[in-house]
Amino acid sequence: xxxxxxxxxxxxxxxxxxxxxxxxxxxxxxxxxxxxxxxxxxxxxxxxxxxxxxxxxxxxxxxxxxxxxxxxxxxxxxxxxxxxxxxxxxxxxxxxxxxxxxxxxxxxxxxxxxxxxxxxxxxxxxxxxxxxxxxxxxxxxxxxxxxxxxxxxxxxxxxxxxxxxxxxxxxxxxxxxxxxxxxxxxxxxxxxxxxxxxxxxxxxxxxxxxxxxxxxxxxxxxxxxxxxxxxxxxxxxxxxxxxxxxxxxxxxxxxxxxx
Numbered sequence: 001x002x003x004x005x006x007x008x009x010x011x012x013x014x015x016x017x018x019x020x021x022x023x024x025x026x027x028x029x030x031x032x033x034x035x036x037x038x039x040x041x042x043x044x045x046x047x048x049x050x051x052x053x054x055x056x057x058x059x060x061x062x063x064x065x066x067x068x069x070x071x072x073x074x075x076x077x078x079x080x081x082x083x084x085x086x087x088x089x090x091x092x093x094x095x096x097x098x099x100x101x102x103x104x105x106x107x108x109x110x111x112x113x114x115x116x117x118x119x120x121x122x123x124x125x126x127x128x129x130x131x132x133x134x135x136x137x138x139x140x141x142x143x144x145x146x147x148x149x150x151x152x153x154x155x156x157x158x159x160x161x162x163x164x165x166x167x168x169x170x171x172x173x174x175x176x177x178x179x180x181x182x183x184x185x186x187x188x189x190x191x192x193x194x195x196x197x198x199x200x201x202x203x204x205x206x207x208x209x210x211x212x213x214x215x216x217x218x219x220x221x222x223x224x225x226x227x228x229x230x231x232x233x234x235x236x237x238x239x240x241x242x243x244x245x246x247x248x249x250x251x252x253x254x255x256x257x258x259x
Contacts, residue, residue: 002028003059006044008144010168010234011065011197020044023234024063024197027082030226031217046141048116051076054202060210062200065162067118072200077207080215081196081241082227088179090159090166092151097180098158101126105133109157112138112147119160148175164235196241 004012004020012022020042032040042063045053053059054076068078089098098104104111105126113120123137138156140147148169150156166179199214201207221227227240 001041001043001059002061002063003043003045003050003053004062004064005047005050008065008162008165008169009172010164012063023083023230023239024065026230026234027221027227028063028199030221030230031214034217034220035213047114054200057202060201060207061214065197066200068196068198069118075203077201077203077211079199079201079211080218081198082218082221083197083231083239084241085195085197085239086163087160087182087195088163088166089182090148090151090161090177090179091157093176093178095157095178097178100183100186101135102130102133104158105130105135107157108136110136110138110155111158111160112140112142112150112156113159114141115139122160144169145173148173148177152176164239 004025006012006014006020010022011024012020015021025042029040032038043059047064050059050062050064054062065083066072066078072078091098098107098109101122111119111123113123120137120139123135127134127137142150144161144165147156147159151159152175160182163179163181166177169175170177170179199211201211218227222241228238231237231239
């Protein structure tokens with residue numbers, strides 16, 4: 001049983017018939033096509049509930065464009081990465097592009113974000129380290145379309161988010177917003193240098209075994225071009241893991257499994 005929040009598009013969403021799809025979902029389906037000993041099922045829940053459900057044994061894994069966080073890695077198993085991305089400052093079309101968090105603070109900008117996310121954690125850390133240069137952070141679980149609309153109407157001033165997500169929502173909703181690539185130092189400050197997506201598993205023997213089986217299939221899907229094909233289908237570009245990095249990680253992984 002794989003748990004997901006059912007969003008954001010294009011990673012996870014419902015099609016016109018109400019069926020779950022998106023890059024993450026179709027990658028996982030492709031994985032389980034090669035693991036016939038399992039029957040894959042999906043269950044949707046609020047994002048925060050994904051982790052409590054994993055802790056309780058309600059779910060076997062989580063699929064939701066999960067990024068790497070050190071604290072998470074201490075209590076959950078991560079799969080090999082199945083996708084990579086980039087992030088942007090999102091602002092009104094007529095606004096001067098931001099260059100840093102210091103720039104946002106100096107402009108007195110407000111941001112809306114969900115508690116516990118990488119972005120909220122980074123803003124909290126910035127405010128803690130810069131008491132004289134605060135960024136106003138409002139916690140909200142309203143969702144992406146509302147957050148983007150609030151930038152348009154001036155309720156908030158900017159957001160930091162995944163470029164494929166921003167591109168998809170701008171196209172679908174016609175938001176008059178711009179996306180500016182994050183400078184490398186800002187990206188590393190918020191997301192670390194790792195902008196990959198992972199499946200998540202409970203830190204149990206069963207979780208480790210399932211992760212190992214899935215990782216071995218992910219290696220095959222990267223090598224045979226399936227990840228690239230799905231990435232181009234949902235993103236219009238290749239956001240599959242870099243081959244040289246993948247080989248290093250997968251070689252280390254396979255060696256550890258064989259020992």
